[in-house]
Amino acid sequence: MSHELDSRKLEELKSRMRDRAGQLREEIRQTLIKSDHEQYVQIANEVRDLEDESFADLMVDVNLAEIDRDLDELRAIEAAQLRMAEGAYGVCEHCGMPIEFRRLQLTPFAIRCFDCQSSYERNHVQKTGHTL
Numbered sequence: 001m002s003h004e005l006d007s008r009k010l011e012e013l014k015s016r017m018r019d020r021a022g023q024l025r026e027e028i029r030q031t032l033i034k035s036d037h038e039q040y041v042q043i044a045n046e047v048r049d050l051e052d053e054s055f056a057d058l059m060v061d062v063n064l065a066e067i068d069r070d071l072d073e074l075r076a077i078e079a080a081q082l083r084m085a086e087g088a089y090g091v092c093e094h095c096g097m098p099i100e101f102r103r104l105q106l107t108p109f110a111i112r113c114f115d116c117q118s119s120y121e122r123n124h125v126q127k128t129g130h131t132l
């Protein structure tokens with residue numbers, strides 16, 4: 001198999017994900033604190049010192065629309081970190097081919113290659129009339 005991810009590239013993606021996850025956790029924490037909701041503020045204080053794992057689990061009790069997007073991304077990153085630990089990272093879940101490195105640089109938690117992602121979006125994402 002000609003996988004284009006060597007250990008140096010994997011290391012780069014790993015630290016990208018670590019940084020981004022830390023950023024997301026901090027954003028979520030700040031949102032919880034600002035919510036002025038006693039229970040959420042308490043959760044925000046509890047998770048301050050937590051690293052990866054249990055963070056997203058604790059958020060199960062939080063029902064706050066503002067953190068949904070951050071939480072989705074955080075969960076996607078955590079899943080990608082798990083795949084990396086298992087050595088199953090960087091393979092398109094649709095066609096089974098290696099996901100392009102430049103795509104992973106943009107979206108380290110991507111689960112599909114460029115081609116499969118485009119056709120996925122064509123089929124699943126509603127057209128908004130917005131073009132890039």
Ligand SMILES: [Zn+2]
Nearest residue numbers: 092095113116
């Ligand atoms: Zn694919």
